Amino acid sequence: ETGVTQTPRHLVMGMTNKKSLKCEQHLGHNAMYWYKQSAKKPLELMFVYNFKEQTENNSVPSRFSPECPNSSHLFLHLHTLQPEDSALYLCASSQRVNTGELFFGEGSRLTVL
Amino acid sequence: GQQLNQSPQSMFIQEGEDVSMNCTSSSIFNTWLWYKQEPGEGPVLLIALYKAGELTSNGRLTAQFGITRKDSFLNISASIPSDVGIYFCAGQEGLTFGTGTRLTIIP
Numbered sequence: 001e002t003g004v005t006q007t008p009r010h011l012v013m014g015m016t017n018k019k020s021l022k023c024e025q026h027l028g029h030n031a032m033y034w035y036k037q038s039a040k041k042p043l044e045l046m047f048v049y050n051f052k053e054q055t056e057n058n059s060v061p062s063r064f065s066p067e068c069p070n071s072s073h074l075f076l077h078l079h080t081l082q083p084e085d086s087a088l089y090l091c092a093s094s095q096r097v098n099t100g101e102l103f104f105g106e107g108s109r110l111t112v113l
Numbered sequence: 114g115q116q117l118n119q120s121p122q123s124m125f126i127q128e129g130e131d132v133s134m135n136c137t138s139s140s141i142f143n144t145w146l147w148y149k150q151e152p153g154e155g156p157v158l159l160i161a162l163y164k165a166g167e168l169t170s171n172g173r174l175t176a177q178f179g180i181t182r183k184d185s186f187l188n189i190s191a192s193i194p195s196d197v198g199i200y201f202c203a204g205q206e207g208l209t210f211g212t213g214t215r216l217t218i219i220p
Contacts, residue, residue: 002155042117043156043201043210056208090155098208100144104155 003027006091006105013081014113021076021108023091031097032074034066037088037107049074050097081112119202119211127219132189134214136202145178145185146203150213156201160187194218 004025013019025032034046048056049068063085065077074091088109092102119136126132136145144163148156160171162178162185169176175188185204189196197218202211 002157004155040212042212043203045208048208092155100146100203100205100208101158101161102148102156104157106153106155 002103002105004091004093004103004105006089006108008108009106010109010111012111012113013078015081015083017081018077018079020078021089021091021110023074023076023105025072025074025091025093025103027093027095027103029093029095029103030071031094031099032068032071033092033094033102034074034076035090035092035104037090043090046076048097055097078110081110083112086110086112117202117204117209117211119214121214122212123215123217125217125219126192128192128194130192132192132196132216133186134188134200135184135186136204136211137184138204138209139183140205141182142204143182144205145176147174147176147185147187148201148203148210149198150201151198159200189216192216192218 007022032049036044045058046060047066052068063080067075088107090107091105094102117138146161147159150156160169160176165182166180167178173190177186199213199215201213
């Protein structure tokens with residue numbers, strides 16, 4: 001138990017569906033992150049939020065839409081995804097932004113048909 | 114963007130052996146971190162390094178921040194079955210990750 005909870009753990013969706021991934025951290029951290037993990041590739045940073053404000057968008061396609069209503073919750077809204085978007089999506093938090101000591105959730109395994 | 118080259122990509126060792134892996138960057142980093150990921154889990158931080166030349170231990174794990182600031186090393190002594198997993202280096206406050214070293218222990 002890392003203090004970062006992601007739901008759902010598994011998600012299968014069609015290319016025309018709209019779904020959301022949820023992340024909640026119970027650590028009192030101020031920064032939250034979305035990473036994408038694909039087979040044979042390094043973890044790719046997608047978004048960074050610091051005190052609910054987005055501080056980094058790593059050239060992520062607009063079909064991925066993040067939302068951070070408060071420092072404890074982070075969402076990733078998905079719509080009109082492509083099969084190549086199938087991956088493990090990891091949420092992480094840290095006490096302060098860009099300190100490097102990240103606490104990861106267990107991830108949401110996404111399959112796009 | 115910044116790239117981290119991690120080697121080896123995979124290791125097959127016997128229980129009790131020592132393990133060494135490294136990570137190199139084309140850019141200078143101010144922070145080096147090592148994470149471990151087990152199946153079905155997210156990465157877990159093992160060791161964080163913040164100073165060039167720093168050598169830090171965490172139990173049987175020892176990591177070093179290269180003096181050039183472009184590399185880092187992780188050593189595991191006397192490996193045990195629970196060491197199995199994928200080890201990732203990360204640099205620059207964890208925003209850049211290496212491709213990982215998959216450690217398998219042969220019975």
